[in-house]
Amino acid sequence: MNKKERPVLSDLVNDGTSDVEKFQNEVIRPVIKMQHHLLITSFKNYLQKRKIDLSVLVDKKKRNRVSSVFKTDNNYKNMTLGFIIGHFSEDEFAFYSEKSSEVNRRVLQIVSQRIKDSISEVE
Template sequence: MNTKDNYILALRGDTLGNVSDDSRPEERFQNQTLRPILKVQNELFLAVFKNYLVKQKIEFHTITPEKKMLVIDKAIQRDMKFRNILKGMIIGFFTLEEFETYTQNSSNLNKRMMNLLIERLKSQLQLLD
């Protein structure tokens, strides 16, 4: 493992969630890689989403919590440019080995990434106003 990979792993910290010998590879990747990255990048994700709201002229503070959740879903699921920016922010924190794992199952892991990010943003609605 190279120095950059060691630095990335040290920055991200420990696994979040349960990982056992019985865990499926996608679940292991989610808990060992994706969740720690999302935690480290949380403030940046919030800032990027707030910027997205401004650029799209969405007055987030004036809509109901239910509509806010729909805005989050639509932004991440339907706006491919925005979605790709978010994926890049996550992939940029992969080690080389993790990137190899990701490329072997990117479709399923992309779904997991985006679902985790959607839930993270939804759980922090008060910080987005």
């Protein structure tokens, strides 16, 4: 079992950045990057369980299918959020607790985009 380490992503935080944006760039994005392979594997598993074959779809429809999963399947969304939130420190979780709906929206948006951008890894 290899130990995962949260990457440091620089150049994402500017002076005019809101608290949530700062949290997104300092915490959420590095965790999502660290969890990339798990997120891809879990999406592959999701498609397999539901007998969804992306390879027969044109690119735009593949992207639409990914979006619809993140819009409609609450169980999958909650599992995905768990993959990310589970890596928060206590302080990060305290911030998350205050702004959970905004943070959840951002997490799901970023993960959805990441899966679309990595669609070749999913097929």
